[in-house]
Each structure stands twice: as structure tokens, then as C-alpha cells.
Amino acid sequence: MALLVGMVALASNAASPARATATAPTKQEIAQKILKSRAGSRLSPGARIALEALARGDHRAAVDSTGITFSKAKAHTGGHNPGGPGGLANIRVNNPGEDINQPDQTTQSETSIAVSGKNVVVGFNDSQQTLLFLTPASDLSGVAVSHNGGATFSDLGTLPNATPTINFGDPWLASDSSGVFYYANLVDDPFQGALLTGVSRSTDGGQTWTTPTEVPPPAGASSLFYSADKDAMTVGGAGNLYVVWDDFTETFDPTTGEFKVLSGLAVAHSTDGARTWSTVYADQVPIFDSNDPCSFHQYIGAQPIVGPDGAVYDAALRFDVNDPTCSGAPETESEYIFASHDGGATFASKVKIADVTSSTQGFGAFVLGAGQYMRNLEFPTLAFAGNTLYATWNDGGDGSGHSHIRLATSTDNGGTWTTSWVTSGNNDEAQPSISADASGLHVLYYEISPTTSGASVLDTMVSDSSNGSSFTTTRVTTQSFPGVYNIPNFDPIIATAYMGDYISCVSSGGHQYFAWGDNRDVVTSFLWPRGRHDPNVYFAAR
DSSP states (O other): OOSOOHHHHTOOTTTOGGGGSTTOOOHHHHHHHHHHSGGGGGOOHHHHHHHHHHHHTSOBOOOOSSOOOOTTOOOOOOOOOOSSSOOOOOEEOSOGGGOOSSTTOOOEEEEEEEEETTEEEEEEEEOTTOOSBOOTTOBOEEEEEESSTTSSOEEEEEOOOOTTOEEOOOOEEEEOTTSOEEEEEEEEETTTTEEEEEEEEESSTTSSOOOOEEEOOOTTOOSSOEEEEEEEEEESSTTOEEEEEEEEEEEEETTTTEEEEEEEEEEEEESSSSSSOEEEEEEEEEEEBTTBTTOEEEEEEEEEEEOTTSOEEEEEEEEEEOOTTOSOOOOEEEEEEEEESSTTSOOOOOEEEEEEOOTTTTSSEEEEETTEEEEOOOOOEEEEETTEEEEEEEESTTSSSSOEEEEEEESSTTSSOEEEESOOSSSEEEEEEEEEETTEEEEEEEEEEEOTTSOEEEEEEEEEESSSSOOEEEEOOSSOEEOOOBTTBSSTTSOTTOSOSOOEEEEETTEEEEEEEEEEEEEOOSSOTTOEEEEEEEEEEO
16 A cells, blocks of 8 residues: 555556446546546646546656646736735745755645634645655645734644545635634545545644545445545534535436536535535536537536525536537636525525636736746635625626626525626736625735736735725735746646635634735745745735
């Protein structure tokens, strides 16, 4: 068992259940097909490592084999205006001194926060411990804790693995009313032959953690092929948890005699503090169909919330290409939401929040500088203020040619929605995270601003509103920062153009807490004698 990665360990064609039918594709063939599709460019680093290893039939944590095509990408025009000087006190969360593996495995990014009293926990993707040849010692899920409200942090390294599983990042944290912390992430399990979601617990303020308990796939998922991605989590009371994610699974349709790969939104519910789970699908769609080879459908970026009345909501971004005649129909994007009024046991038919215009005008990434890109997906985030439900995402549809933060509002439990814009102007904004408290709404996001040199820099900003209609903006960062070299990525196991797919804004106890990936720090090594900017995690509170 010394050299195992779960998706790879069960890749043997002879052993796969799918080989019981002559027309059934192998796990390796399914992985290759997903990677070649639009879905492949949207995978998180952990999911991509697992699927690429399976597609190749080896155990390496390799750089993207396909990634995103940027031949048409262009930088947006504008000006560097980060809202003036100032910013909140910026605290570095991770300890760069722990980056001791390969010289360039120094990436910490993609943040999530949970708070209970003075205890603040930040989770993040952390490349420093992952080996280039995957073993159970590899671990992409970093964690740091503060016991003084975020004034200082201790970098705890990575979550413990349950050998021979591997934690593959995509962190999402929550805390319940009893002060227990929970950490959801992707877990590669060779015994299950699948990339799953797992949840770890901490009962001592985030100082120590259990190995993650694996969350079972929905009952409708196939054992032929299963791969989870982009998990998120919320609480509904002490010990009461909901975890959501998007997945890929293969199924056999006896009416057509075909094997199909589906994209689904899984929702899992635990009433005993993440020890046991029940899991259902909010929805599933065929990614591709042999009878309609040019159409494509995918859910991604699931986001849960529990309403004041106990209803459970799951929102996600959906991509569609409806092209049965292969006439070259364009890909469309929409935000959808599903509601459950029976504790997550069943979900009503989907409601479209809004159609989405690509924030990067269809290019898939923002251009920050030569060799420096920032991939982008318009994931929704959710918050309740009283009985009003809000959703935010970045959207290129205001006609300006820029990406701005869009706000959707529902006063009837997600049945109907109106939309407005939080930001405007000549800069671009991306990756919003929304929270709410007694003072109103708080939306954290990256602001991307071109400089006179032609490159762009980033700041984190927060826009606040007491009524959901008018916003005031405050700079969070004290220092603007550039992109990093990621075409190809300087870090050998991190996805092309990757700077993290989300950041975190949490309201608790009358305060707001912010965490984001930040490239302000510079490291020098024999590979970079002039230095290069290094992705670390920063934090602020107010």
C-alpha cells in the first residue's frame, strides 16, 4: 500500500465493474474524456491531479495536460484606483517557513473561515507537503488557528490523513452553536476507488483535528466511476451539518443501452456532528451524450445555506451547450438554486436566479501580466439578512466590458429574484464572498486594476450595505499585489492560471472576518535569484 492514489489504484481495466458490459468505458477512458471536455479546465487542483493521474495510468502529481486555452485572452483597460490608502490590519495566516519540500511548492491560497468566540480557523489549499509522486503522505489541505480573534495565527500544517487516503484540498469550514469546528475537503480513497468529500472535526477551538470522515455519494451515484469536486458546507444548529459538492458519475441507462457520464449536485446531511451522513441529489444532468455529441451540461460551485425557517438551499453555476445538430451553438451560463423543506431529504425543481455573462468575455481568465493569469468562474455565494435571501457573483453583463459584482435578491424564499450591481467602473472585480449580520450585507472581493506598466495588481475590497441597494466600499488590503507566474504554473502541482477559486467573508458576533490569497511576499532561491512573488494567505477583521 506504499504508493497509492485512490482514483489510480482502481484504474485496472480488468478489475473495473464497468468491463462487465462490452460497451462500458473504463475509468481511465472516462477520466480522459472529462479532461478533454470543458469540465476539465474547471477542476480544482486536487481533482485535476487525481483525474490526470487516472487518465495517464500513473501516480504522478503532474502539471495540467490541457488546462485553459488563452490564445484569445486580453487584458482589460482601466486604472489603478484601489480606493485610496489605508486598509485594515493585514495578518499573514500561513508560515512560509514550512515550505520545505520542493523549492517551488510554496502555494497557499483559496481560503475559508470559521469563527467561534475568540477562536478563528482558516483553511486553505497548501501545496508544500504534496509529493511529486503521490503517496498517503501527500496532503493539500492546510489549516491555521487563532485563539485571540485573529490578531495572530499558528500554522498547524495540514489536516491529518486517514491512511491510505489523501486530503486533496478545496477547504470549507464551519462552526456550530456548541463551538465545534468542521473542515470539509476532497479525499481520495483507494478502497472506494473514488474522489470523495470528507469532514474533519475539532472540539478544542481548532487546535487539533480528527481525520476526515468520508461522506458517502448519493444513492443514485454509480460505483462504476465517481469523482467529487468543489465542496462547501453550512450548519443548521449544534451538530447539524449540510455539505454540498458537484460530482461526475457514470451510469448505465437500460432503456437506451448506453453508459452516460452525469454532472450532479450532491447534498449531504448529518445530525450527529459529521459522524454519519445521508446524501441525495438536488439535480443531475448528462455532461455529454453519445446521441448528441455536441451538447454539454455541467453544474459547478455548489453553495449551501439554511434559512431562518430551517429550509435548506443549494445554489450553483450551470454551463450548457444545447447543440443537437452540431451547428456550433455557444456555451451559456446561469445561476440556479434548489430548496428543500424537509431537512435536505428532497429538493424542489430548480429555479433560475439569473443568466450570467462571462466575466472574462469568454476567455476563462483575467490577464494580470506576462505569464500571469487568474482563472475565473462565476460561483454564487449566499447570505440571509432577516428573511431576505441574497446571492452574489462576478458578472460581465453590465455592458462595460468589465467584470463587476452582481447581487440577486429574493423575498419569497428563492422563488423569484431581482438583480442589481454592487460595483461599477473601469476596474474588474472577481470572486465575491457575501455575509450578513445585524448591520447588513458585507461583500468581499478582489479588485483587479491595470497599472501604467501594463500589468495589473490586485486588492481585496469590502462593500457594505444596510439595505441591499446602496453600498459603501472599504479597502481591506494595505498593499496591492501582482499576479504570479502560472502559465505554466511555477508550482509543479498547481493548476495552470490558478490563484484560487474563492475567498472568504464571515460575520460573527458583530464582527466581519476576511481571508484571501495574496502574492505580496517575495521569495528568492537558486531557481529565482531575482525573486518571485509567492502565494500566501492573509487575514483581516473589523
